[in-house]
Amino acid sequence: MKKFKKKDYPVSDVRRFLEPGPTVLVSSAYKGEQNIMTMGWHTILEFTPSLIGCMITSANYSFGLIDKSGECVINIPTRDISKTVVSIGNCSGADTDKFKKFRLTAQQAEKVKAPLIEECFANFECRIHDRKLIKTYNFFIFEVVKAHVAPSPKYPETIHYRGNSIFMVSGKNIRLPSGK
Amino acid sequence: MKKFKKKDYPVSDVRRFLEPGPTVLVSSAYKGEQNIMTMGWHTILEFTPSLIGCMITSANYSFGLIDKSGECVINIPTRDISKTVVSIGNCSGADTDKFKKFRLTAQQAEKVKAPLIEECFANFECRIHDRKLIKTYNFFIFEVVKAHVAPSPKYPETIHYRGNSIFMVSGKNIRLPSGK
Numbered sequence: 001m002k003k004f005k006k007k008d009y010p011v012s013d014v015r016r017f018l019e020p021g022p023t024v025l026v027s028s029a030y031k032g033e034q035n036i037m038t039m040g041w042h043t044i045l046e047f048t049p050s051l052i053g054c055m056i057t058s059a060n061y062s063f064g065l066i067d068k069s070g071e072c073v074i075n076i077p078t079r080d081i082s083k084t085v086v087s088i089g090n091c092s093g094a095d096t097d098k099f100k101k102f103r104l105t106a107q108q109a110e111k112v113k114a115p116l117i118e119e120c121f122a123n124f125e126c127r128i129h130d131r132k133l134i135k136t137y138n139f140f141i142f143e144v145v146k147a148h149v150a151p152s153p154k155y156p157e158t159i160h161y162r163g164n165s166i167f168m169v170s171g172k173n174i175r176l177p178s179g180k
Numbered sequence: 181m182k183k184f185k186k187k188d189y190p191v192s193d194v195r196r197f198l199e200p201g202p203t204v205l206v207s208s209a210y211k212g213e214q215n216i217m218t219m220g221w222h223t224i225l226e227f228t229p230s231l232i233g234c235m236i237t238s239a240n241y242s243f244g245l246i247d248k249s250g251e252c253v254i255n256i257p258t259r260d261i262s263k264t265v266v267s268i269g270n271c272s273g274a275d276t277d278k279f280k281k282f283r284l285t286a287q288q289a290e291k292v293k294a295p296l297i298e299e300c301f302a303n304f305e306c307r308i309h310d311r312k313l314i315k316t317y318n319f320f321i322f323e324v325v326k327a328h329v330a331p332s333p334k335y336p337e338t339i340h341y342r343g344n345s346i347f348m349v350s351g352k353n354i355r356l357p358s359g360k
Contacts, residue, residue: 001236013343014345015343016343017342019201019220019341019342020201020342020348021199021200021201022201038223040199041224041225043221043233043234043235044221044235045221045317045319046235051317053233053319054223055223055224055226067294082320083258086312086357087231089358092360130317132312132313135314136310137225137231137310141317152181155348157182158208160201160340161199161200161358162197162199162200163193163195163196164357165356165358166352166354166355167354168200168227168335168350168352168353169352169353170348171349171350171351172349173342173348173349174259174262174339174346174349176262176263176266176345177266177270177345178266178269178344178345
């Protein structure tokens with residue numbers, strides 16, 4: 001699997017990669033354990049501070065690691081590893097070392113203990129910013145405290161889940177004069 | 181502009197259209213006024229009840245109409261009307277009748293007073309479900325109380341905002357065996 005060489009990226013600009021709605025991989029760590037989960041329910045909430053809201057079901061093994069450590073990394077995979085992304089979502093960290101099983105490389109992050117996934121083209125280091133909706137909706141509000149993005153390709157192919165085992169692959173780009 | 185003939189759609193399945201991350205149009209009404217805004221910051225939160233979280237800046241004229249009426253309609257536009265979608269985002273309902281200016285058809289909804297936009301292929305009637313994060317984050321949690329979707333085409337081309345005036349157009353679909 002291809003590893004991406006990344007550069008520092010402004011945290012206030014992560015919307016460029018998340019707003020289009022890709023399926024992402026969330027990595028987490030707590031007391032020597034680490035895990036990865038597949039996630040599709042997320043939204044940008046603010047540019048500065050750089051806030052992201054994510055629905056992470058408490059049934060996920062990652063829920064506990066993220067809740068207790070207060071941290072995670074949001075990694076954006078490309079279409080090349082889409083089968084791996086789906087397989088990660090179909091097994092549990094309770095009985096599987098997913099980094100080992102799927103031969104993914106856990107790279108040390110800068111500001112959090114959760115690992116970056118080197119085979120993803122972007123990694124956003126996150127800390128929990130607001131816990132208010134975790135109990136009611138399993139909804140975490142994270143602040144992106146550090147962002148790493150591969151400078152090339154500029155627009156990697158991402159996958160976007162439609163449900164029922166169907167993913168939309170990101171298509172071409174069009175320019176339309178817009179305010180923001 | 182093409183009008184879409186729609187059928188009733190299960191509210192628990194609206195994720196099929198929203199989870200891929202399209203830019204949507206939010207229509208609202210309050211005391212005889214109505215408006216449309218362009219929105220890209222949304223996420224599915226739950227299947228049943230059918231919950232959607234949306235960030236709607238208080239600077240938007242629509243914010244007041246939605247906040248006071250407690251309702252809105254989330255409409256999904258196709259690429260055909262992408263220029264209109266962007267133009268709607270670049271002007272304000274404070275001084276513009278957007279239905280008139282952009283020649284869109286306001287159709288009566290079934291369960292809310294906010295109008296459906298007939299030129300969009302899907303319309304989701306929403307009521308505010310939880311106001312807890314409106315003040316802090318301008319984050320509305322809506323329940324979809326009625327959904328209308330055009331049965332054809334099955335996968336209309338949608339637009340997905342990358343920031344900086346660039347939109348990604350939804351590409352082809354791939355099937356990957358997935359749990360949900």
